[in-house]
Amino acid sequence: MTEQVSTLTVTDNRTGRTYEIPIENGAIRANTLRSIKLDESDFGLLTYDPAFTNTASCRSAITFIDGDAGILRYRGFPITELADKSSFLEVAYLLLAGELPTASELAVWESEITHHTLVHESIKKFIDGFYHDAHPMGILLSSVGALSTFYPDAKEISDPGLRRLQIVRLIAKITTLAAFSYRHSIGLPYVYPDNDLSYAGNFLNMMWKATELKYEPDPILEHALDVLFILHADHEQNCSTNAMRAVGSSQADPFSAAAAAISALYGPLHGGANEQVLRMLTEIGSVENIPAFIEQVKSGKKKLMGFGHRVYKNYDPRARVIRQIADEVFKVTGTNPLLDLALELERVALEDEYFIKRKLYPNVDFYTGIIYQAMGFPVEMFPVLFAVGRMPGWLAQWEEGLLDPEQKIARPRQLYVGHEERPYTPIEDRSPDFVGASDSIAALAAQAAPARPRR
Numbered sequence: 437m438t439e440q441v442s443t444l445t446v447t448d449n450r451t452g453r454t455y456e457i458p459i460e461n462g463a464i465r466a467n468t469l470r471s472i473k474l475d476e477s478d479f480g481l482l483t484y485d486p487a488f489t490n491t492a493s494c495r496s497a498i499t500f501i502d503g504d505a506g507i508l509r510y511r512g513f514p515i516t517e518l519a520d521k522s523s524f525l526e527v528a529y530l531l532l533a534g535e536l537p538t539a540s541e542l543a544v545w546e547s548e549i550t551h552h553t554l555v556h557e558s559i560k561k562f563i564d565g566f567y568h569d570a571h572p573m574g575i576l577l578s579s580v581g582a583l584s585t586f587y588p589d590a591k592e593i594s595d596p597g598l599r600r601l602q603i604v605r606l607i608a609k610i611t612t613l614a615a616f617s618y619r620h621s622i623g624l625p626y627v628y629p630d631n632d633l634s635y636a637g638n639f640l641n642m643m644w645k646a647t648e649l650k651y652e653p654d655p656i657l658e659h660a661l662d663v664l665f666i667l668h669a670d671h672e673q674n675c676s677t678n679a680m681r682a683v684g685s686s687q688a689d690p691f692s693a694a695a696a697a698i699s700a701l702y703g704p705l706h707g708g709a710n711e712q713v714l715r716m717l718t719e720i721g722s723v724e725n726i727p728a729f730i731e732q733v734k735s736g737k738k739k740l741m742g743f744g745h746r747v748y749k750n751y752d753p754r755a756r757v758i759r760q761i762a763d764e765v766f767k768v769t770g771t772n773p774l775l776d777l778a779l780e781l782e783r784v785a786l787e788d789e790y791f792i793k794r795k796l797y798p799n800v801d802f803y804t805g806i807i808y809q810a811m812g813f814p815v816e817m818f819p820v821l822f823a824v825g826r827m828p829g830w831l832a833q834w835e836e837g838l839l840d841p842e843q844k845i846a847r848p849r850q851l852y853v854g855h856e857e858r859p860y861t862p863i864e865d866r867s868p869d870f871v872g873a874s875d876s877i878a879a880l881a882a883q884a885a886p887a888r889p890r891r
């Protein structure tokens with residue numbers, strides 16, 4: 437990318453002074469605004485950007501998105517080409533190393549990942565401690581964080597060899613932990629990894645193996661899952677990647693940072709959206725109910741889950757690939773009745789002025805849940821599958837952040853809007869209406885719903 441250096445001229449109307457601010461890569465450095473002051477005692481101008489909607493937090497060479505054109509590339513390669521020609525582990529290598537591997541490099545990489553899939557036996561005891569109906573995403577984020585206690589060398593984040601070892605461990609073990617979290621929830625014994633199988637094939641083995649001596653994954657489902665992992669592998673500075681980088685910036689070990697990233701992904705506006713799409717489609721129930729549902733969305737009572745994106749203002753290119761692999765999967769599993777409902781919902785939404793005006797299109801999560809459900813995954817596992825796919829991207833972004841000489845501990849500023857300094861009132865002088873009853877903790881507690889006993 438050629439760097440264009442030009443400037444921005446700003447006049448501060450409070451003082452009449454004019455400043456010339458350099459523009460690099462279509463951005464100004466927020467810190468240059470600090471020289472814009474009322475006087476010497478003034479802190480200088482800040483930018484205010486509550487959800488980072490217009491703030492670049494890093495320079496990155498990993499993923500390129502053009503949200504208006506619907507383009508997604510990893511290290512310069514279009515996502516559609518990678519989904520068509522690559523494997524998930526090859527894409528993971530690409531994201532981390534910056535280049536596609538040679539055949540021998542790929543063989544070494546695959547062997548390394550395959551030979552790190554086992555977890556310490558004590559992790560099983562840790563997982564056993566969860567309540568039987570614990571959400572697998574909660575189990576996953578806790579057990580990934582717990583791995584840091586098994587690998588104290590993970591703290592050595594400036595050692596490239598040890599960094600690579602933790603990267604291999606995380607990509608390898610997340611499938612095992614993901615499958616264990618599911619097996620725990622249905623009370624089945626854990627299945628150990630099978631080194632003869634591919635990354636996706638082994639994951640299916642650990643999910644579904646029953647009493648057979650050797651589990652043989654269906655090659656079409658194995659391939660579909662591999663492609664779904666590729667589609668989720670990175671997506672530049674999204675909420676969970678931002679969490680990974682922010683925690684990593686404090687030089688915490690990558691297991692702890694990855695636990696934070698999984699926590700961020702858990703939310704229904706991010707990786708939890710695929711689960712919510714399925715719940716939404718089930719609630720809509722049939723095609724006749726779509727118009728009423730759309731009206732509720734337009735009046736702000738509901739959200740059309742799986743639609744809209746902070747960056748894409750066009751069809752998400754991943755959603756197109758997913759539509760294709762859905763057809764492959766349904767040939768094996770039989771169709772999912774929710775597919776017809778989703779197709780009709782998409783058609784109605786894309787013709788509606790509300791969605792057209794706001795440039796709301798299906799995102800990656802709109803169709804993944806339907807495929808996962810057809811493959812037999814329960815809804816609670818959908819965000820877990822997202823986390824498995826996203827792990828290489830988080831790690832590539834984490835390492836890029838650590839190696840970037842411009843990065844420091846992530847520490848935003850705030851605009852303080854609270855009280856000025858005020859005198860402390862001793863407790864005996866505080867009357868019941870001291871802070872205003874509606875604000876008091878007692879009043880909040882009275883409003884809270886009574887705690888429900890556990891089953």
Ligand code: CMC
Binds near residue numbers: 733746796799
């Ligand atoms: N249904 C109905 N209205 C929507 C939706 C939606 N799914 N998404 C955005 N809007 C409306 C929003 O109400 C706003 O309208 P108005 O201008 O009248 O206030 C306008 O569109 C702009 O939306 P926004 O909330 O300012 O956009 P954002 O960039 O802050 O939010 C988003 C992006 C993904 C959180 C949001 O589109 C959303 O909540 N979508 C549903 C959840 C979802 O599918 N999430 C998965 C995202 S893709 C995978 C991932 O990255 O995790």
